[in-house]
Amino acid sequence: MTNSMTLPAISSYDSLDQYMRAIKSFPVLSAEEEYQLATSLKKENDLEAAKKLVVSHLRLVASIARNYSGYGLPQSDLIQEGNIGLMKAVRRFDPERGVRLVSFAMHWIKAEIHEYIVRNWRLVKVATTKAQRKLFFNLRSMKSGKSASLQSEEVAHIARELNVKPEDVLEMESRMSGHEISLEGNADDETEDVFAPISYLQATQAEPSEILEEQEVEHLHTAGLSTALAKLDDRSRRIVEARWLQEDSSATLHDLAEEFGVSAERIRQIEQKAMKQMKGFLTPA
Structure with a gap:
């Protein structure tokens, strides 16, 4: 896709x-425009639509990219890498999922920027526990001054x-003041709790996929959920509950396809229909 399209390059x-x-x-696309373009790309490989x-979404x-300016890398390079992630997201975007491209693309954009930082930033390891990870990725932004002692x-x-603990804060402050940190962690570390900071480059919010899941679950837990679920047939209710209402892990389309003896595509169709019905049940008349 990238070889056949002329896109604005920072170097230009x-x-x-x-x-x-x-x-x-x-221009910013409306939901309808975005759906039409994405459908055209998916079904007809329309590169102009892509x-x-x-x-x-270049502004996104x-x-x-501005959120990663504190890592000492050129802003133009961060944007360029993020644009690669955006193009990958556009190629993989499915308009039938009912999610806007802006939400879907954030994960791919961040992933490319993370990979770029890993390739270009050499650091040494300082944190090994979850508490230390949390401190490392939040301490700098929470300090009132970048160089002042706490x-x-x-x-x-x-x-x-x-x-x-306060002593943990002081210890991390001391480590960060005197050492560099490894973004990739130690590949030779045999402990289960291996520190891989690249997974936590932005600790101020969850990853887009997690945010989307939380929003969907929160929506389904609004008033009238039990009534809406009760109005579905047994199979549809089982699919919705397995896909959206399990706290530990959601079932995949293939898991449910095997359970009901149908194709994964058929499960997806039933899920979409059930979700649409539930939205109708949950929307006040």
């Missing part, structure tokens, strides 16, 4: 500011916010 502009102004000129989907990439009140506040 005299400055990053010019590039930012240029991408702001591309281009429109990509350029309409630039916005995400005061006792600030230590106590950070400890309360992150649910860790």
Whole structure:
């Protein structure tokens, strides 16, 4: 797809500011426009449709890339890598899933940026526990000053916010002040709790896939859920519960296909129909 499309490249502009102004000129697509373009790409391999989907989301990439400016890498390179992730997302996007491209693409954009940082940033390991990971990826943003030493009140506040011990805060502050950190962790570490910081580059919020899942579950747990589920037939109710309402892990289409003796595509169709019915049940008349 990328070889057949001409997209705005940062190198084509005299400055990053010019590039930012240029991408702001591309229109934001409505849900209907996005669906039509994505359907055209999926069914007809329409590269012009793919281009429109990509350029309409270049601002999203630039916005995400800004969150990684603290790692000392060129902003233009971060954006360029994020654009690669965006193009991968557009190719894999399924408009029938009922999720907007902006939500789906965030994961792919971040994944490419993470990979770029791994390839270009060499650090050494400092954290081995979950508490230390949380501290490492939040301490810098929670400090009142980048270089100032932490005061006792600030230590106590950070400890309360992150649910860790004050001495853990002080230890991590000391480590971060005197050592570099390994983004990829130690491949020779045989312990189960291996530290791989690249998975936590942005600790201020969950990954997009987790956010989407939480939003879906929260929506389904609104008032009237039990009534809405009760109105479904047994098979549809089982599929919805297995796919969306299990807290530990959701069943895959193939798992349910094997359970009911039908194809995975048939399970997907039943799921979509059931979800649509439930939205109708849950929407006030």
